[in-house]
Structure formats: C-alpha cells, structure tokens
Amino acid sequence: MSEPRLTRIAPTPSGFLHLGNAVNFALISLLADRWDAGIYLRIDDMDADRARPEYVDDIFDVLAWIDIPSLAGASDRADFEANFTMTARTDYYRSQLDLLNDHGLEVFACACSRVDLAAAGGLRCAGDCATRGLELEKGSTALRLRIPEGTSVRMHDRTVDLAAEHGDVVLWRRDDLPAYHLVTVIEDRDLEVTDIVRGEDLVESSALHVWLARYLDAPTLVQARWWHHPLVTDESGAKLSKSQLDAGPMVLTEALRTQVFSRAESLAAALGA
Numbered sequence: 001m002s003e004p005r006l007t008r009i010a011p012t013p014s015g016f017l018h019l020g021n022a023v024n025f026a027l028i029s030l031l032a033d034r035w036d037a038g039i040y041l042r043i044d045d046m047d048a049d050r051a052r053p054e055y056v057d058d059i060f061d062v063l064a065w066i067d068i069p070s071l072a073g074a075s076d077r078a079d080f081e082a083n084f085t086m087t088a089r090t091d092y093y094r095s096q097l098d099l100l101n102d103h104g105l106e107v108f109a110c111a112c113s114r115v116d117l118a119a120a121g122g123l124r125c126a127g128d129c130a131t132r133g134l135e136l137e138k139g140s141t142a143l144r145l146r147i148p149e150g151t152s153v154r155m156h157d158r159t160v161d162l163a164a165e166h167g168d169v170v171l172w173r174r175d176d177l178p179a180y181h182l183v184t185v186i187e188d189r190d191l192e193v194t195d196i197v198r199g200e201d202l203v204e205s206s207a208l209h210v211w212l213a214r215y216l217d218a219p220t221l222v223q224a225r226w227w228h229h230p231l232v233t234d235e236s237g238a239k240l241s242k243s244q245l246d247a248g249p250m251v252l253t254e255a256l257r258t259q260v261f262s263r264a265e266s267l268a269a270a271l272g273a
Contacts, residue, residue: 005037007195008188009063009071012044013055016249017062019260020199020232026264027229028197029068031273040191041073046086046183049175056080058249065252066260086183093178096186096216097143097171103215106146109134110168123167136172143172153207155226160207169208185209189218200228229267 009028011021032039043059045051056077063071074080100107110129112120120126125144136143147169151162171182188196188209198206206226213221250256 003194005032005035005194006040006192007032007035007037007197008040008042008191008193009068010042010044010184010187011059012047012050013052013059014047014050015055016058018250019256022062022066022250022256022260023232023263023267024197024199024229025063025066025068026260027267029066030261030264030268031195031197031227031271034268034273035195037195039068039071040193041071042187042191043074043080043084044086044180044183046177046180048087048177053077061249061252065257086187090178093183093186094172096182099216100145100171105215106130107171108144108146109136109141110144111141121167123164125168136176138176139174142170142174144168145171147211151211153211155203155207155210156228158203160204162208162211165204166208181205181208181212185212185216185218185221188221188224189213189216192220193224194220195225195227197227197229199231201231203228227271227273229271232263 007028009025011017011025028039031037041063043056045056060076074084097107108125108130110125111134112126112129116126117123125146129141129144130146134141145168147163147166149163152159153162154160169181170179173179196206206228210222210224210226213219
C-alpha cells in the first residue's frame with residue numbers, strides 16, 4: 001500500500017486573485033485527483049498590512065467556483081479568522097527559531113536598512129551586525145540567517161546556490177512578524193505535506209525551503225515532491241500579479257472556468273504529472 005500523499009493550496013490575501021492563481025488551484029485539484037492525494041487550504045495571512053477581508057472572501061469564492069472536492073482547512077472567512085489565521089501563531093513560529101540555533105546555524109539581529117543592503121550587493125548584511133550582539137527589536141532590527149558560502153540544493157535539473165540567491169535571509173521581519181520563508185516551512189512540516197505545486201518563478205525559494213527543512217526537523221518536507229509549472233502570462237507574455245489588477249475580482253463565468261481547466265490540463269501535461 002502506498003504512503004498517503006498531501007498537497008496544499010496556499011494563497012495570500014494581499015489582493016484579488018487573478019487567472020494565474022485560478023489555474024494553479026485547478027492544476028493542484030487535477031493532480032491531487034490523479035495522485036489520490038488530500039488537499040489542504042492554507043491561507044498565508046502573515047502580511048497583515050496587505051490582508052483584507054474582501055481578499056479572503058475572494059479566495060473562497062474562487063475555490064467554490066473551481067469546485068475542489070474534499071478540501072481540508074477553513075470553510076469560509078469566519079472559520080478562517082476563528083481557527084486558521086497565521087497571525088494567531090506568531091509565538092509558536094518564534095519558538096521554532098530555537099531549532100536553528102540548536103543545529104548551529106548563525107542567526108543574528110541585523111540593523112541594516114535596504115539602502116545599506118543595496119550598497120553591499122543587496123543580499124548580505126552590510127556591516128558587522130553578526131558580531132555586535134544586537135537584540136531583535138521591533139522597528140530597529142530584523143533577524144537574519146547567514147547561509148554559508150557554497151551551500152547549494154539540487155532542484156529539478158539545476159543546482160541552486162543558496163548563498164548567492166538568498167545571502168543573509170530574513171527569518172523575522174523588522175515589524176516583529178515572522179518572514180515567509182520561516183512560516184511556510186513550519187506550516188508544511190506540521191501538515192506533513194508530500195507534494196508542493198507552484199510556479200517556476202519560485203524554484204530558488206523552494207530550494208531554500210528544502211535546505212531550511214533539514215534544520216527545522218521537517219524530514220517529510222526534505223523528501224517532498226516539488227512541481228514547478230510554467231507561469232500563466234498576459235497577452236504580452238508578462239507574469240500576472242495582484243498589484244496589476246485594479247478592476248476588482250475576476251468575473252467568474254463558465255467560459256472562464258473552461259479556460260482555467262484547459263490551461264491546467266496543459267500544465268499537467270508539461271509537468272509529466
């Protein structure tokens with residue numbers, strides 16, 4: 001008997017969803033059906049400044065329109081806010097930082113601004129923050145993890161140089177909230193996700209997550225299957241983004257749903273999945 005498989009849908013409520021998000025949801029639904037895998041809805045709402053109730057409602061509207069069966073997790077916005085919001089788990093995420101220290105990784109508070117980082121190449125601490133013994137202080141410092149030079153992860157047919165791609169990666173933000181890279185690894189670890197389906201623009205992030213998983217006691221995530229699909233683009237070939245959309249939510253017609261699933265089928269074929 002094969003081991004059970006689990007994938008997840010992980011939108012951020014930072015804007016109304018676009019066609020690319022819908023196609024990603026449909027692709028995950030198609031693949032989960034072929035794999036006999038469960039699907040968990042994980043709404044990544046740690047960026048509280050950009051999250052809005054109408055964006056959360058939009059996520060549930062699009063998911064209902066796509067009609068994904070047996071979707072675990074929150075059933076609507078009220079259920080999400082009462083039982084699933086990540087903002088209620090901040091102390092838990094903070095406690096997990098101890099695992100990185102226990103494994104001997106260099107985690108330090110950094111006072112460098114974006115201007116300082118840009119002057120130093122944009123990825124590494126611009127000064128001597130790592131040796132100054134700074135405290136993590138809201139509004140003044142962020143918590144960074146120094147990725148040793150030469151650290152690399154094989155992802156599909158390429159080797160990702162993590163030090164070159166991520167440098168001193170932020171784990172805890174200057175606004176005293178956990179950063180995306182830390183939160184997503186912890187959440188996928190706790191859910192025991194076995195398959196992660198995302199756009200090909202996130203290959204470098206996925207490689208970082210595989211590496212972090214080793215030090216956050218996440219063996220299932222280290223061994224997970226990673227599926228990176230081609231991006232859905234606009235007529236000019238540019239990547240779609242929420243910031244480009246000012247017209248409100250998508251008009252969810254049956255014709256658009258047919259288009260979404262047609263594109264999802266093409267992506268599934270391209271993945272060989």
